[in-house]
Amino acid sequence: MRIWVTGGAGFIGNHLVRHLVRNYPQDHIIVVDALTYAGNLANLSDVAEAPNYTFYKADIADATAMEALWQTHPPDAILHLAAESHVDRSILSPRHFVHTNVLGTITLLELARGLWKDRSDVVFYQVSTDEVYGSLSDEGFFEEGTPYDPRSPYSASKAAADHFVRAYGHTYGLPYLISNCGNNYGPYQFPEKLIPLTILNLMQRKPIPIYGRGENVRDWIYVEDHVRAIDRLLRAGRRGHTYLIGAENPRRNIDVVSRLCQLYDEITGSQDSLSLITFVTDRPGHDYRYAIKPSPHLLELGWRPQVSFDEGLRQTIRWYLDNPDWIAAVQTGEYRHYYEMQYGSRLRG
Ligand code: NAD
Ligand code: TYD
Numbered sequence: 001m002r003i004w005v006t007g008g009a010g011f012i013g014n015h016l017v018r019h020l021v022r023n024y025p026q027d028h029i030i031v032v033d034a035l036t037y038a039g040n041l042a043n044l045s046d047v048a049e050a051p052n053y054t055f056y057k058a059d060i061a062d063a064t065a066m067e068a069l070w071q072t073h074p075p076d077a078i079l080h081l082a083a084e085s086h087v088d089r090s091i092l093s094p095r096h097f098v099h100t101n102v103l104g105t106i107t108l109l110e111l112a113r114g115l116w117k118d119r120s121d122v123v124f125y126q127v128s129t130d131e132v133y134g135s136l137s138d139e140g141f142f143e144e145g146t147p148y149d150p151r152s153p154y155s156a157s158k159a160a161a162d163h164f165v166r167a168y169g170h171t172y173g174l175p176y177l178i179s180n181c182g183n184n185y186g187p188y189q190f191p192e193k194l195i196p197l198t199i200l201n202l203m204q205r206k207p208i209p210i211y212g213r214g215e216n217v218r219d220w221i222y223v224e225d226h227v228r229a230i231d232r233l234l235r236a237g238r239r240g241h242t243y244l245i246g247a248e249n250p251r252r253n254i255d256v257v258s259r260l261c262q263l264y265d266e267i268t269g270s271q272d273s274l275s276l277i278t279f280v281t282d283r284p285g286h287d288y289r290y291a292i293k294p295s296p297h298l299l300e301l302g303w304r305p306q307v308s309f310d311e312g313l314r315q316t317i318r319w320y321l322d323n324p325d326w327i328a329a330v331q332t333g334e335y336r337h338y339y340e341m342q343y344g345s346r347l348r349g
Pocket of ligand 2: 087088183192193194195197209210211212214216217218253283
């Protein structure tokens with residue numbers, strides 16, 4: 001099978017690509033990635049020489065480039081991960097999110113509609129987020145059938161893309177799958193998201209910004225567990241179905257950050273990391289709580305999360321400690337500019 005992985009140089013993408021390249025030598029994995037600030041070829045350096053791996057740098061919204069790639073490497077499956085993925089950036093500049101998440105997705109769908117005509121052995125797999133379901137109060141879960149209610153520019157753009165994928169399935173018979181997953185964490189995550197940002201600030205002994213009172217809840221999953229679920233669904237998921245992926249691990253932000261501080265002190269012998277926690281002005285429109293009931297059919301297929309939260313956090317902390325060069329390479333001028341825009345005045349009080 002020839003598999004395109006869009007966004008394969010990003011955080012989840014690089015784990016997925018490594019998993020597919022190593023476990024399916026008979027498949028050809030083609031990464032399509034624009035290498036934005038969030039994409040990094042160094043993330044894929046250990047598969048760069050693999051015979052079943054090809055990298056192609058392009059914007060998924062560029063129809064000419066996508067068509068040219070289709071001519072040389074026509075796919076049997078598209079695992080679509082390329083996206084602008086950070087809520088805070090979507091609040092600062094929503095337009096980029098429409099370009100990649102909506103127009104980029106439609107560009108791929110249009111090609112698939114024309115070039116996969118009458119094929120039922122192919123699949124367009126849209127990797128999406130639980131954030132499309134909106135925000136929960138203290139009770140309840142997102143489950144299959146929960147209506148979409150996106151509330152940030154990021155989740156609105158992902159919801160729009162999900163709806164287009166379903167519309168192409170309904171209208172043109174495109175074989176598709178969608179999965180909506182909770183908050184991923186693990187090695188190679190860009191340090192704008194809560195967990196890697198906390199670890200870097202611990203390493204650099206900088207204040208750790210927590211929005212509001214830290215009472216917002218996210219449902220966390222180790223990235224490799226998400227990757228195993230995508231693989232399972234690619235091979236055995238029902239076409240035309242939308243799956244929820246989660247490790248049933250909802251936690252308050254303050255508890256996540258406090259646990260990271262404790263584990264960091266245990267691993268490094270540092271002291272008093274908890275004192276770095278700093279409450280700052282809340283995110284505008286901050287969704288209160290996410291919690292996921294994983295799809296029954298995914299569980300019937302035998303998928304279970306394998307990495308406990310403590311174990312995943314330990315592995316993640318160790319990875320950042322062991323990879324100062326990776327950190328130096330991503331903490332560019334662009335990152336420092338973003339950090340100042342996002343946190344400068346909040347942290348100065
Ligand atoms: P990421 O931001 O780390 O990586 C995104 C990748 O997409 C980067 O490699 C970037 O270069 C690439 N990209 C961006 N715009 C592009 C364009 N126009 N053309 C081609 N490539 C482009 O994101 P991630 O955290 O790895 O998320 C991957 C996917 O999973 C996204 O679709 C996201 O919505 C979804 N998702 C993420 C999470 C999470 O917690 N991170 C949870 C659920 C779903
Ligand atoms: P984030 O990692 O940005 O993921 P998402 O917004 O997609 O859930 O944020 C996770 C939670 O942590 C969210 O409730 C916002 C909060 N948060 C902070 O409190 N401080 C921060 O510096 C960041 C980046 C996030």
